[in-house]
Amino acid sequence: MSRNAFLNGNEAVAYGVKLSRPNVVAAYPITPQTKAVEKISSFVQNGELDCEYMHVESEHSAMACSIGASSVGARTFTATSSQGLLYMAECLPYASGARLPIVMMNANRSLATPWNIYGDQMDTMFLLNSGWVQIFVEDAQEALDVTIQSFKLAEDVRVMAPVMVNLDGFVLTHTYEKVSIPSQEAVDQYLPPFKPSAHMMNDEEPMSMCITAGNQHNMEFKIKQHQELFNALHVFEEIDHSFNEKFGRSYGGVLEGYQNEDADYLLVTTGSVTGTARVVVDELRSKGVKAGIIKLRVVRPFPKEAMVRSVAGAKAIGIIDKNISFGYEGTIYTNVNSALLQRGLNLITLNFIGGIGGRDITKQNIEEMFEKLSTVSTSEAVDAVSYYNVRCSL
Amino acid sequence: MFEIRWHGRGGQGSFTGAKLLGVAASIYDQQYAQAFPSFGPERRGAPVLGFNRIDSKKITDRSEIDTCDYIVYLDDTLYDDVVLNDLKNNDAMILINTQKESWHDRIKCIDATQIALETLGLPIANTVMLGFLASFASNAVTKEACIEAIRSSMKPSQADKNIKAFEIAFDKGGNL
Numbered sequence: 001m002s003r004n005a006f007l008n009g010n011e012a013v014a015y016g017v018k019l020s021r022p023n024v025v026a027a028y029p030i031t032p033q034t035k036a037v038e039k040i041s042s043f044v045q046n047g048e049l050d051c052e053y054m055h056v057e058s059e060h061s062a063m064a065c066s067i068g069a070s071s072v073g074a075r076t077f078t079a080t081s082s083q084g085l086l087y088m089a090e091c092l093p094y095a096s097g098a099r100l101p102i103v104m105m106n107a108n109r110s111l112a113t114p115w116n117i118y119g120d121q122m123d124t125m126f127l128l129n130s131g132w133v134q135i136f137v138e139d140a141q142e143a144l145d146v147t148i149q150s151f152k153l154a155e156d157v158r159v160m161a162p163v164m165v166n167l168d169g170f171v172l173t174h175t176y177e178k179v180s181i182p183s184q185e186a187v188d189q190y191l192p193p194f195k196p197s198a199h200m201m202n203d204e205e206p207m208s209m210c211i212t213a214g215n216q217h218n219m220e221f222k223i224k225q226h227q228e229l230f231n232a233l234h235v236f237e238e239i240d241h242s243f244n245e246k247f248g249r250s251y252g253g254v255l256e257g258y259q260n261e262d263a264d265y266l267l268v269t270t271g272s273v274t275g276t277a278r279v280v281v282d283e284l285r286s287k288g289v290k291a292g293i294i295k296l297r298v299v300r301p302f303p304k305e306a307m308v309r310s311v312a313g314a315k316a317i318g319i320i321d322k323n324i325s326f327g328y329e330g331t332i333y334t335n336v337n338s339a340l341l342q343r344g345l346n347l348i349t350l351n352f353i354g355g356i357g358g359r360d361i362t363k364q365n366i367e368e369m370f371e372k373l374s375t376v377s378t379s380e381a382v383d384a385v386s387y388y389n390v391r392c393s394l
Numbered sequence: 395m396f397e398i399r400w401h402g403r404g405g406q407g408s409f410t411g412a413k414l415l416g417v418a419a420s421i422y423d424q425q426y427a428q429a430f431p432s433f434g435p436e437r438r439g440a441p442v443l444g445f446n447r448i449d450s451k452k453i454t455d456r457s458e459i460d461t462c463d464y465i466v467y468l469d470d471t472l473y474d475d476v477v478l479n480d481l482k483n484n485d486a487m488i489l490i491n492t493q494k495e496s497w498h499d500r501i502k503c504i505d506a507t508q509i510a511l512e513t514l515g516l517p518i519a520n521t522v523m524l525g526f527l528a529s530f531a532s533n534a535v536t537k538e539a540c541i542e543a544i545r546s547s548m549k550p551s552q553a554d555k556n557i558k559a560f561e562i563a564f565d566k567g568g569n570l
Contacts, residue, residue: 006417006429032433118433139454170433171456176413177428178420275454358433360458 002186002247007179009172012140013079013105013165014039015179016147018049019187020103023074026054026065030084031117032169033107037079059084063091063102070100071209073196075151078102081169082109082123089127095162096131097225098210101154101194102162103147104132108271108322109169110357118358119169121270121322125331131225133163133232134300136270140179143167145249148182148191149239155194158231168272168322170358182247190246229301236298254303256295257310259285263292265373266311267352268319268336270296273361277320280366291370299332304339311340316348316373322355329353329385348376354388365389396534397459397482398527400444402468402520404437411466411520412444414543415527415535419448421546422539426453441472448534464531466523467491468506489526491519502530504566513559525560529567537564 007015013036017025025044027037043049052069056062062078070076080088085106095102106124110116124134133153137143143165150163167173201209213221237253244250258274259281260266269277274295284291294310294317296303311317317340321330328334333351340347352369354361365388372386387394398415402408409431416429425448432443445459461482467473470492477488481500488498491506504526506519521544528540544560545553 004421006413006420006427008430031435117435168456170430174433175428175430175456176416177453178426272456275456278454362457363455 002180002182004178005181006176007140008035008174008176009140009143009167010035010107010174011039012144012179013147013167014043015181016144017077018043019182019184020077020148020151020191021049021075021188021193022051022077022151024052024054024066024069024076025078026056026062026069026076027078028056028059028062028080028084030059030081030107032109032119032173033079033081033084033105035173036105036107040077059088060091063088063095066102066104067091067095067098067100067210070095070102071098071201073194073200075155075194076100076102077104079105079107081107082111082117085123086111086126089130092127092130092132092162094210097221099160099225100162101151101160103150103154104162104164105147106164106166107169107173108166116357117169119171119322120356120358121166121168122324122356124164124166125323125325127164128300128331131161131229132300133159133161133229133298134166135163135298136166136296137172138272138274138295140172140175140177141249142251143172144179144181145243145247145251148187149236149243151194152191152239153232153236156235157197159228159235160197161229161232166271171272186246190243232301233298233303233306251297252295254298254306255310256297258293258295260292260294260310260314262290262313264290264315265370266292266294266314266317267366267369268294268296268317268332270299270320270322270332273320273322273355276361276363277366280363280370284367284370289370289374296332299335302335302339304342307336307339308343308345311347312345314347316350316376318350318352318369318373320352320354320361320369324353324356333385348373348378349384350376351385352388353385359389362389395453396446396448396463396531397461398446398448398464398466398531398534399459399462399480400446400466400468401472402442402444403472404440404442406468407518407520408442408466408468409444411468411524412446414521414524414540414547415446415448417547418539418543419446419535422542423536425450428453462486463534464489464527466527468519468523470494487530489523489530491523502526502567502570504563506563509559509562513562514555521556522559522563525563526567528560529564
């Protein structure tokens with residue numbers, strides 16, 4: 001039997017990890033992720049989770065230990081945030097290149113300088129090219145559910161890639177809400193123990209992993225890795241479907257359209273701002289404005305076809321970025337534009353940057369975004385990139 | 395949708411008050427609730443905030459709360475009259491832990507620290523203020539749900555005392 005509890009996003013992830021029965025957790029605490037790893041270590045301490053918890057001295061070691069554990073076929077979890085994620089950056093392509101199915105929670109947090117512990121998505125955008133699957137969640141329930149799903153996705157033989165589950169720092173990690181915790185029995189049925197492939201480190205058949213590949217073979221390794229990462233898209237759709245059958249909750253797969261089918265004006269969102277945008281869309285719909293949302297759940301691999309299908313009927317699309325790629329524009333804006341152009345969709349797209357360093361994105365800000373989308377007639381006439389809830393002159 | 399803000403100092407349990415209210419409304423009243431603290435570093439004695447949203451349907455709003463149905467002060471030294479501007483409508487009110495008498499028709503006062511000292515032996519007034527709040531906010535949360543939330547969140551010996559403190563304040567609010 002599932003039960004309801006009042007949990008914050010960090011705790012929801014911790015319960016998702018416990019139910020997934022990892023063999024090894026190696027993590028270093030960092031605000032705003034700390035509560036998640038504290039909770040997991042208390043599960044291990046009190047015997048609720050039979051798992052090796054490695055108290056490492058840094059994030060670099062957390063990922064190095066995760067790579068070692070995963071190399072011998074252990075189901076492995078870690079969690080980090082912000083500077084911690086960047087400190088382990090060197091190890092991330094090691095994990096993805098060796099096709100190790102590690103699952104990591106990342107609490108999205110600002111990067112220094114200026115130093116700041118609040119939420120934005122600058123940290124994870126840094127690592128888009130790391131070969132990790134990147135998923136963004138909207139609330140605590142989705143955080144718990146996607147944590148379980150991520151092990152299934154990472155360990156699928158068609159995928160064999162590490163998965164990063166992103167939660168907006170504080171807004172999700174520190175907000176308590178009602179969460180349904182599935183029973184261990186149901187999760188055990190849904191997510192059996194990891195069955196490692198033959199390509200795992202063991203005593204009887206020693207092998208070399210994380211090998212060298214020179215210019216004769218390196219490019220082929222990278223292309224194979226790249227091509228197979230795309231499998232995560234349809235495998236994640238399958239997982240959304242099978243999870244729904246087992247637990248009665250579906251999130252729409254790689255992206256979720258909300259009121260998008262007849263929408264004239266669409267916002268592309270990631271993470272928690274989606275929920276606030278839902279409130280605004282409901283209000284606008286009641287006034288007859290055809291507004292809608294595309295909640296982008298998987299940013300790597302990028303769901304190009306699903307994105308193009310979902311926005312095809314719209315007049316104008318706004319992409320909310322809680323990041324800036326300095327010297328260009330918001331990162332998700334670049335990615336969406338590329339997808340649309342490749343499929344010949346010449347739509348008006350605008351980039352709405354907000355929520356940097358913990359700045360609130362208000363309902364009024366989102367109304368202003370829809371207002372801008374409904375009044376713009378060509379992309380050329382306006383600055384494509386605009387900033388919301390800003391206190392400096394622009 | 396009810397939106398509630400708690401003011402206190404680090405260590406006074408204002409966020410625990412918000413959390414208990416969230417548990418009461420969402421788990422025991424079968425509604426939906428959010429509870430979140432003022433984000434960022436926390437220090438003992440420094441002003442801190444707690445927030446609640448309570449609704450009969452699923453809550454998706456993740457923006458900050460500005461105007462409120464109820465504003466609760468665990469410490470009257472944090473109060474300033476400018477906060478009256480943050481009340482949402484004519485039914486909204488401010489509830490203050492103070493030895494003073496109310497000085498405004500939108501403000502209700504209770505000496506919650508005194509009740510806490512007498513019942514708990516500690517100047518921690520969060521469950522007292524929860525009781526005072528619940529007496530006015532009956533559309534947002536029931537008395538029974540709050541008592542269950544306290545009972546499920548504490549050791550039995552602690553819970554009994556806190557429920558007593560809660561009930562004293564609930565009755566005081568009802569008699570105002």
